[in-house]
Amino acid sequence: MAVHEKITIAKAINASLRASMEADPKVLVMGEDVGKLGGVFRVTDGLQKDFGEDRVIDTPLAESGIVGTAIGMALRGYRPVVEIQFDGFVFPAYDQIVTQLAKMHARALGKVKVPVVIRIPYAGGIGAVEHHSESPEALFAHVAGLKCVTPSNASDAYWMLQQAIAGDDPVIYFEPKRRYHDKSRLDTEAIPDPLHKARVTQAGSDLTLAAYGPMVKVCTDVAKVAAEEGKSVEVVDLRSLSPVDFDTVQASVEKTGRLVLVHEAPVFLGMGAEIAARITERCFYHLEAPVLRVGGFHSPYPPSRLEDEYLPGLDRVLDAVDRALAY
Amino acid sequence: MTVEGTAQRKSTRSGSKRTTAKKASPAKAKAADQAERDQLVQLLTPEGKRVEHPDYAIDLSPDELRGLYRDMVLTRKFDAEATTLQRQGELGLWASLLGQEAAQIGSGRALRDDDYVFPTYREHGVAWCRGVDPTNLLGMFRGVNHGGWDPNSNNFHLYTIVIGAQTLHATGYAMGVQKDGADSAVIAYFGDGASSQGDVAESFTFSAVYNAPVVFFCQNNQWAISEPTEKQTRVPLYQRARGFGFPGVRVDGNDVLACLAVTKAALERARTGQGPMLVEAFTYRMGAHTTSDDPTKYRADEETLAWEAKDPILRLRTYLEAEGLVDDAYLAGIEEESDALGKRVREAVRAMPDPDTMAIFENVYADGHALVDEERAQFAAYQASFADADAAAEEN
Structure with missing residues (x-):
């Protein structure tokens, strides 16, 4: 079936893994509970049944071990797609990711490739206990040698994962877990956009909202409300966090003159900080207002009863839109 | 430490009666040492x-x-x-x-x-x-x-x-x-x-x-x-x-x-x-x-x-x-x-030469990366600016 009118992001990722494994026998899926259970979010549901335990590997409960052995398998010619169960659990593997995975190709002067993809369900909004709602993307985007991407809808989830797996670089693939069950359209025979290209999802002329992953939906809603108030807001879905498609953001800001960056991750030294700096440099004479950011606070992710206040929602983003438009 | 001391060193936990009891039996310890060497x-x-x-x-x-x-x-x-x-x-x-x-x-x-x-x-x-x-x-x-x-x-x-x-x-x-x-x-x-x-x-x-x-x-x-x-x-x-x-x-x-x-x-x-x-x-x-x-x-x-x-x-x-x-x-x-x-x-x-400066930007990624490309170009232009200055100085 080429067109799914309404498919969830979780199912699109499942279909994507399936397509990758069918296309290339070297593609492996590995992680905690990814086999029989199909992952704690059921994203890998049914894959072990169809591809066997040799290719869909339930691993010991040790994240550094998972990534470290994935590196070894990549050196042997495999393409492991690793699942880290939750964002907050990636840190035991951070050493392997930063000191080994990211640098191996450069250390070998290009003579080896380590095409490991690490899938991380990230960000909050699901009422979880601590360490299950974090947005650590900047900690990975900061590291040369890694690429970082995050889809916001089923079609991107499907295509971007396959593109990440087919590429020869390590990719951290952040999955917006609170959007896993959001449905959207997927055409499995479409020609996808390049992996690292941002996309204008909503055209506007007064202000640019740039977001990614789970916040794209919030920003789309903001644009609708703003339109009712007579403000024309353009929404850019960044899609790729390393590299960032600054050109697309720049083109938008040159048109609108205003930029608000939105993410769940803490504002301080987050993706928004880097983009604000670059866009200020590139668009200085086009800017009608300072670049503003809306995001998490410099605090641990709060207990879930407070997450609705902590997470940037419609009102907090609208407030930033108003502040930017007030200049 | 003694040269083979690593293996034979016994627990130094103090206050344990069992440890004390073990220490009181040098013959046993000696046998254990021998077994270790074997x-x-x-x-x-x-x-x-x-x-x-x-x-x-x-x-x-x-x-x-x-x-x-x-x-x-x-x-x-x-x-x-x-x-x-x-x-x-x-x-x-x-x-x-x-x-x-x-x-x-x-x-x-x-x-x-x-x-x-x-x-x-x-x-x-x-x-x-x-x-x-x-x-x-x-x-x-x-x-x-x-x-x-x-x-x-x-x-x-x-x-x-x-x-x-x-x-x-x-x-x-x-x-x-x-x-x-x-x-x-x-x-x-x-x-x-x-x-x-x-x-x-x-x-x-x-x-x-x-x-x-x-x-x-x-x-x-x-x-x-x-x-x-x-x-x-x-x-x-x-x-x-x-x-x-x-x-x-x-x-x-x-x-x-x-x-x-x-x-x-x-x-x-x-x-x-x-x-x-x-x-x-x-x-x-x-x-x-x-x-x-x-x-x-x-x-x-x-x-x-x-x-x-x-x-x-x-x-x-x-x-x-x-x-x-x-x-x-x-x-x-x-x-x-x-x-x-x-x-x-x-x-x-x-005879081992220093690498070319631009090697900093090589092999960071297998498939390339826009930021690396941008920084490579900027740094190359920055370096070239000195070459221009040097040439100008020579002409003067």
Whole structure:
């Protein structure tokens, strides 16, 4: 079936893994509970049944071990797609990711490739206990040698994962877990956009909202409300966090003159900080207002009863839109 | 500490009646010490006497025996040359393998061409066995690259500086070998210090669970920079394997024959589907951790002297001479070869060019990256701006 009118992001990722494994026998899926259970979010549901335990590997409960052995398998010619169960659990593997995975190709002067993809369900909004709602993307985007991407809808989830797996670089693939069950359209025979290209999802002329992953939906809603108030807001879905498609953001800001960056991750030294700096440099004479950011606070992710206040929602983003438009 | 003290040191937990009771029985402790020594697989004594072991036999031709001697002498020469080059400022740093030649040559010569090695940063002898040009090892210590050789040309991975990280790569690689249905084996080198790393424990777990064809070769050289082995473990390291469900064995790491025999057996187990094995080569780091270190600050001369008496090269030479397998002409030939190697290494290092500045931006990604491209172009333009200024200055 080429067109799914309404498919969830979780199912699109499942279909994507399936397509990758069918296309290339070297593609492996590995992680905690990814086999029989199909992952704690059921994203890998049914894959072990169809591809066997040799290719869909339930691993010991040790994240550094998972990534470290994935590196070894990549050196042997495999393409492991690793699942880290939750964002907050990636840190035991951070050493392997930063000191080994990211640098191996450069250390070998290009003579080896380590095409490991690490899938991380990230960000909050699901009422979880601590360490299950974090947005650590900047900690990975900061590291040369890694690429970082995050889809916001089923079609991107499907295509971007396959593109990440087919590429020869390590990719951290952040999955917006609170959007896993959001449905959207997927055409499995479409020609996808390049992996690292941002996309204008909503055209506007007064202000640019740039977001990614789970916040794209919030920003789309903001644009609708703003339109009712007579403000024309353009929404850019960044899609790729390393590299960032600054050109697309720049083109938008040159048109609108205003930029608000939105993410769940803490504002301080987050993706928004880097983009604000670059866009200020590139668009200085086009800017009608300072670049503003809306995001998490410099605090641990709060207990879930407070997450609705902590997470940037419609009102907090609208407030930033108003502040930017007030200049 | 006593030289073999690591294994025998008893619990120092105070206040325990059981400990006190145990201490009250010196006869038992003595028997335990003896049992521990019996665990050390040895085929050639420090005095150069050939002995047999019930589990590990070896039968080498005179050529093979001489080959091991040559390997060890040339490796030591290369190592000494590198230390000198560091002292002369040609290398920024050097991690000497002095004293560990038997562990490395013995295990290195046990490997088949299709086997794969994951070294630390001190496996110069293993690299030698794999046919990696010794001068290639010096690039990272000179600061012209971070490794740079092609791991797949000799099945010898890049040196790994983050302690223990490579044991997981070796395990994953072995899992890949297993998936391929190949009968190659993988060997992961690490040290007594690394045995404390979580990655090493995780590699033991993964390799055991998947029955991966990997040999863990631990060179227990007694010192992790300044920390003795008893700061890493309360049990002999080879015994760690038991808890993970695979065998461990302690071998005399200064006995090249024993290291060869035991590693061969371990590799054979791996390639015949019997899973991982831990080999603890009990040896000694005769020199400093690296050229930046000063071992006189933390260890006694008597200890080093005691290990000097167990020198791996001397004992093989004693044996070869006693057996009439080498004569003065042969030994002189090795000396000559050794000097030639030293000269070649010196010249190669001095001639090693600094990399091109723009190499900073090379190979960061396999498929390219927009930011790297942008920064490369900006930096190139910045540098070119000086060239323009220089040209203008010349014209004026």
